[in-house]
Amino acid sequence: MPQVTCDSGNDLFAPWVGIDGYGSQTVEQTGVQVDCSSGAPVLSAWYEMYPADPVYWNDPVSVGDSLTGSVTTDGSGAYTLTLTDNTAGWTEQTQQRLDAQDVSAEAVIESPSGSYPSFDQLDFSGVTVNGQSFDAFSPQAIDSGQYTETPLNGGSFSLVPASGAAAASGHPAGTRPGTVRY
Numbered sequence: 001m002p003q004v005t006c007d008s009g010n011d012l013f014a015p016w017v018g019i020d021g022y023g024s025q026t027v028e029q030t031g032v033q034v035d036c037s038s039g040a041p042v043l044s045a046w047y048e049m050y051p052a053d054p055v056y057w058n059d060p061v062s063v064g065d066s067l068t069g070s071v072t073t074d075g076s077g078a079y080t081l082t083l084t085d086n087t088a089g090w091t092e093q094t095q096q097r098l099d100a101q102d103v104s105a106e107a108v109i110e111s112p113s114g115s116y117p118s119f120d121q122l123d124f125s126g127v128t129v130n131g132q133s134f135d136a137f138s139p140q141a142i143d144s145g146q147y148t149e150t151p152l153n154g155g156s157f158s159l160v161p162a163s164g165a166a167a168a169s170g171h172p173a174g175t176r177p178g179t180v181r182y
Contacts, residue, residue, distance in 0.1 A: 001043060001065050004117040006036035011117035014046075015109045015129070017069045019079075019102055026050055026100040029108075030059050030069045031080040032073040036117050047081040049096045057083070059090045073102060102181065105137070109159055116146060118161075125156040 001047050004011075016031025027050040035042045043061040048054040061067070065087040072080045084091040107124045109116075127134040135157040141149050148162045 001032060001034075001061060001063050001067070002119040002122050002149060003063050004034050004036075004041045004119045006041055006070045006117050007152040008041065008115060009037050009039060010113045010115040011036035011047060011111075013111045013116045015108055015122055015124070017107050017124075018071045019105055020100055021050075021106050021108070024101040026098060028071050028073070028079045028081065028096070028098060028100060029106075030071060030083045032067060032083075034117055041117060045083055045085070045092065047083065047092075047094060047096075047139045049079070050099050055094075057092045059092060060088055061087065073100075075102065105134075105139075107134065107157075112170060120161070122159045123156070125157070127155040127157075 004013075012033065012035050014031050014033035016029045018027055018029030018031075021029070027048065029050070030045075030047040032043060032045050035044070041063075043063070044063050045057045045059055045067075046054045047057075056117040065085050068082075068084045068086060070080075070082045077099055079096045079098060080093065081096065082091065082093040107127045108133075109122060129137055135152050135155060139152065141152070146162055147159045150158045150160060
């Protein structure tokens with residue numbers, strides 16, 4: 001988790017991994033979030049079987065923590081969602097059911113409020129799909145305008161401030177679309 005600066009009380013963002021979300025009406029996901037509604041960043045861990053609301057775990061998440069998340073399915077509506085804080089030493093896992101489409105695999109930062117706090121870099125590393133490096137599937141990167149992704153290499157990439165990418169992406173500088181997907 002990167003150090004973040006709250007620019008407004010609306011700032012909220014969540015890095016997550018999951019299945020679905022792009023081209024479907026469901027999302028099976030787990031990750032962490034930074035919420036600035038109190039005026040200071042509050043970090044928390046969660047999972048969501050959208051369209052149901054997120055469920056928050058009580059485990060502590062701190063700036064600098066390294067987290068590992070996975071979402072797996074048996075292909076028949078059963079999902080296992082696991083989130084581990086490698087730094088703090090905790091793991092949460094839940095088994096859930098959902099009639100979902102399983103049309104995409106994603107590693108995402110998302111802001112449901114459309115307003116991101118500021119951060120320098122967020123790293124995803126070792127992302128796999130069906131046991132293979134994310135790269136093997138030639139995923140489509142989707143820029144946000146405010147943040148952009150570094151090249152995907154061995155299932156790893158970073159999200160960094162766009163510095164000029166806003167004009168190239170077609171988003172005016174300073175706009176904050178809701179989702180960045182790789």
